[in-house]
Amino acid sequence: MNPWLEAAGWLGSVLVVVSLTQARVLRFRWLNLAGSVIATAYNAIIGIWPFVAMNGAIAVINVYWLVRLHRTRHDAATYEVVEVAPDDAYLLHVLRTYADDIAQYAPGFVAAPDLGERRSAFLVQRGDETVGVVEVGDAGRSTGVVLLDWVTKRFRDFTPGEFVYRRSGIFAAKGFARLVVAPGGQPDTRYLARVGFRRQGETWSLDVPAAEQPSAA
DSSP, X not given: XXXXXXXXXXXXXXXXXXXXXXXSHHHXXXXXXXXXXXXXXXXXXXXXXXXXXXXXXXXXXXXXXXXXXXXXXTOTTTOEEEEEOTTOHHHHHHHHHTHHHHHHHOTTOOSSOOTTOOEEEEEEEETXXXXXXXXXXXXXXXXXXXXXXXXXXXXXXXXXXXXXXXXXXXXXXXXXSEEEEOTXXXXXXXXXXXXXXXXXXXXXXXXXXXXXXXXXX
């Protein structure tokens, strides 16, 4: 057998196996698609048609889910933002469960708020699954500090935290005119730019639109 052809066959198999180790949904689908496409071509060349059919079907399924995932990536109907108390039992359970992962993105974050601390907390839900948490502290002078913007590994390619910032009315209603990111609170500057933050020196800042006033009857 042609050694290049055999190498391609092994590459397809390796990609499929590696895809199964991925926690991120999008990464899993892309790797699995690449592996199944290579496996389909390899088996077609050597004439193993049952494997052609199987891998071809897997490739089609991956394409279907990739299209669907990308279509809903920025769809507000897919994600729900739920405000909870910063000492809510379920919120603290989520923060404890993922404490090690959260520490990598916000090493200075403390889950339990101090007595008297003014903090707002939001869960990002996809159906009945919690996929992210955003917490904002009150720094005074109409400024809110993003203490935590964290997403589970499965949905880290989708940045569902953006839906919290889209609902600017929730921050304006709390008296915030500006949000800033706490030092070390969100290392992904591309994400910050995508959701509307702008760099000002060493700080990333987001202007909060004023709350709309009800029109007179």
